[in-house]
Amino acid sequence: MTDTKQRLLDGTLTVLGAQGITGVSARSIAAAAGVNQALVFYHYGSLDVLLATACREATRDRVAAYAERFEAVSSLRELLRVGRDLHAAELRAGNVSVLxxxxxxxxxxxRIADTTAEAIQLWVDEIEKVLDRLLADSPVAEIADIPGLARAVAAAFIGVELYEGVNPEGADRALASLDQLAVLVEVVDELGPxxxxALKSRIKKVTR
Amino acid sequence: MTDTKQRLLDGTLTVLGAQGITGVSARSIAAAAGVNQALVFYHYGSLDVLLATACREATRDRVAAYAERFEAVSSLRELLRVGRDLHAAELRAGNVSVLxxxxxxxxxxxRIADTTAEAIQLWVDEIEKVLDRLLADSPVAEIADIPGLARAVAAAFIGVELYEGVNPEGADRALASLDQLAVLVEVVDELGPxxxxALKSRIKKVTR
DNA sequence: GTCTATAGTAGGATAGAC
DNA sequence: GTCTATCCTACTATAGAC
Known part of the structure; x- marks a missing residue:
């Protein structure tokens, strides 16, 4: 990967973070990357390809960077904790809400739709592994589709990221309330055998 | 409200639904509205104002249209049901994910950020009323901030709307898993006194 | 209120020099 | 690989006729 190609990828993330998708253009990205505008097309052929590539690479990097922390997660509250740390770190880095x-x-x-779906799937896979591990013995696993739940978690997280952009206090409050809710889930999950x-039999009755 | 002003508002929603924010321009909106491009500026002064107005009005309309259904909700599963119906109806109408x-x-x-925050708040207020009613006697109310929870629900819903755009099957699966999860919540909520x-005392212990 | 016309700007994309 | 220069298109916004 030549220096310029990489700079263009970085520049894409910079513009997405600073101005959003409406601020994206070959010129704005090249300016952020400190390179000539024509190089966007020389290296990537079109803006779409550059955007898709930047999204794919950035997501791969972030997922890889957080893989260890996901592996160490041992409760739903911790999963939320990792999510909030991720959120805060991205905020600071200005890489907010690229996805x-x-x-x-x-x-x-x-192309953008396909790439974005794939990028989200990278997160979903991580979340799914965690949920599989955490909920294996839980009543939740009896009734809920874990891969579906992982998708819901990823989508919800992205929604909160967007909400943060227009209402930071509201987003913080939303995340805090989820943390409180997770306490309840854990308490239920730690009920005696x-x-x-009793819970499982009630569930069977309701879902039958 | 003159006919043309209204047509421009409708046209804005049409373009947002059909092409997204990147497809929005005074020309594309005027074309969708079947009016002259210059009228955007005559009636609204700028694109931003038109977008903000359209978002505000559309959200007001939708919230008003669903107010009765929200009032009738008597369980979390029903709340989710209303959300899914809303989601499906907007999909059909092509008004998906304007917010x-x-x-x-x-x-x-x-201006866009402020207006969007206000529009989301309209949904949050509705959700909050429902949650207040549903969770009044629940252990959830003991520990969770209901207004925060309402914000989390609204943000999560928007995230799923966006996810639907790139992965419809994934979004359906996510919603289905939440429905399954809601069963668990209801079972817990219907536990005997x-x-x-016992649950409340455990919660007190954990949160102390 | 609505139209045409247009000034001025920004952006995608390519050609060709270096 | 990188640059300048440029073409062409699309956009915002305004002026002025009707």
Whole structure:
């Protein structure tokens, strides 16, 4: 990967973070990268390809950077904790909501949509592994589709990232309330075997 | 409200739904509205104002249209049901994710950000009323900040709307898993007074 | 209120010198 | 690989006729 190609990828993330998808252009990206505008097309052929590549690489990097922390997660509250740390770190780095911006841009098919779906899947896979591990013995696993739950968690996280952009206090409050809720989930999950058996039988009755 | 002003508002929603925020321009909106491009500026002064107005009005309309259904909700599963119906109806109408598109566009302050925050608040207020009612006697109310929870629900819903755009099957699966999860919540919520008291005391212990 | 016309600007993309 | 220069298109916004 030549220096310029990489600078263009970095520049893409910079612009997405600083101005959002509406601020993206070959010129704005090249300016952020400190290179000539024509090089966007020389190296990537089109803006779409550059955007898609930047999204894919950035997501791969972030997922890899957080893989260890995901592996160490041993409760739902910790999973939320990792999510909040991730959120805070991205905020500081200015890389906020790159995925969210790409999602908005990719609502109508095409390369951007495909790439964004793949990028989200990288996160979903990580979350799914964690949920599999955490919920294996839980009543939750009896009734809920874990891969579906992982998708819900990823989508919800992206929604909060976007919400943060227009209402930081509201987003913090939302995350705090989820943390409080996670306490309840853990308490339920730590019920003794007797209560748990009662719970499972009730679940069976309701879902039958 | 003159006919043309209204047509421009409708046209704005059409373009946002069909092409997303990146497809928005005075020309594309005027074309969708079937009016002259210059009228955008005659009636609204700028694109930003038109976008903000359209978002505000559209959200007001949708919230008003669903107010009755929200009032009738008597369980978390029903709340989710209303959300899914809303989601499906907007999908069919092509009005999908107008709020999500505006959120993406409003990530960096300005009129769009303010208007979007206000629009989301309209949904949050409705959700909060429902949660207040549903969770009044629940252990959840003991520990969780209901307004915060309402914000989390609204943000998560928007995230799923966006996810739907790039992965419809994934989004459906996510919503289905939440429905399954809601069963668990209801079962817990319907525990007898004895079990509930035990739960509350455990919660006190954990949160102390 | 609505139209045409247009000034001025920004952006995608390419050609060709170096 | 990188640069300048440029073409062409699309956009915002305004002026002025009707």
């Amino acid at each position: 969210a911006q790409m999602l908005a841009a990719g609502q109508h098919g095409g 007797l209560a748990r058996r | 999500a598109q505006m959120l993406a566009a409003g990530q960096h302050g300005g 004895l079990a509930r008291r």
